[in-house]
Amino acid sequence: MRQIARQDNIRDLILDAVDVLLAKYGYKKMTMEDVARQVGIGKGTIYLHFPGKEELVLSHIDRIAERLVDRLKEIAGSSDSPDRRIRKMLSTRVLFRFDSVFHYSQNLNDLLSSVRADLLGRREIHFKKEVGVFEQVLREGVRLGTLECSDPRMISQVLVLSTNSLLPFSLTARELGRREELEGQVSRIADLLLKGLAHRTPRSTRPARLASGKRPALPKR
Numbered sequence: 001m002r003q004i005a006r007q008d009n010i011r012d013l014i015l016d017a018v019d020v021l022l023a024k025y026g027y028k029k030m031t032m033e034d035v036a037r038q039v040g041i042g043k044g045t046i047y048l049h050f051p052g053k054e055e056l057v058l059s060h061i062d063r064i065a066e067r068l069v070d071r072l073k074e075i076a077g078s079s080d081s082p083d084r085r086i087r088k089m090l091s092t093r094v095l096f097r098f099d100s101v102f103h104y105s106q107n108l109n110d111l112l113s114s115v116r117a118d119l120l121g122r123r124e125i126h127f128k129k130e131v132g133v134f135e136q137v138l139r140e141g142v143r144l145g146t147l148e149c150s151d152p153r154m155i156s157q158v159l160v161l162s163t164n165s166l167l168p169f170s171l172t173a174r175e176l177g178r179r180e181e182l183e184g185q186v187s188r189i190a191d192l193l194l195k196g197l198a199h200r201t202p203r204s205t206r207p208a209r210l211a212s213g214k215r216p217a218l219p220k221r
Helices: 010-024 032-039 043-047 053-076 082-101 113-144 152-166 179-197
Strands: none
Touching: 010 032, 010 053, 032 043, 032 053, 053 082, 053 113, 082 113, 082 152, 082 179, 113 152, 152 179
16 A cells, blocks of 8 residues: 555546546445545545545546547647648547546436536636647648638637537437447538638639530630
8 A cells, every 4th residue: 555655646546546436336426435445545645636526536537638638739730731630639539538438327417417517617628728729720721721710719619519519428428329420420520610611712713614614715816
């Protein structure tokens, strides 16, 4: 027990235990003693890192969101084209959460109903961070001339909101369907959104074509 308590990653070990126990007991039945026993430490050690059970569970949700934002930043900084990055980021924000809570028998809203007010506040903070990463890629796409977007911040919020219905908040991961089906739904949403953001060449600069599909002959000089 003393050896575990001295580990630098003790905070992560505690949150790992919370993840296991939420799936096993749910929030209301899980106790601090359960968490301590799962990690192999004294209950007092938990209070050195977390003031109570509520903050313990919210920190577990924060960790999922923080890891997701790190992944989104990694994709945003890749060498792919902006539209490919946005597509991958939309898929990741849905599937990462799906994978993180697939083992839960309840959706997050029901599982954490006792801390709902604070959970919603944290959720807004998480979404704002995700919006910021999407905005970064959108602005780059506009600068490169591959995307059209007059208000990158607002469009970034739309990108996040458009896929929120696929997150395991009011439905469990299992109720959302198979992972492959969920991935397909995200892909279709991304198709629609990116079609609206694609750069369009002004009509006046496009070569005119006849009904036959041939370009009209240039006048002779």
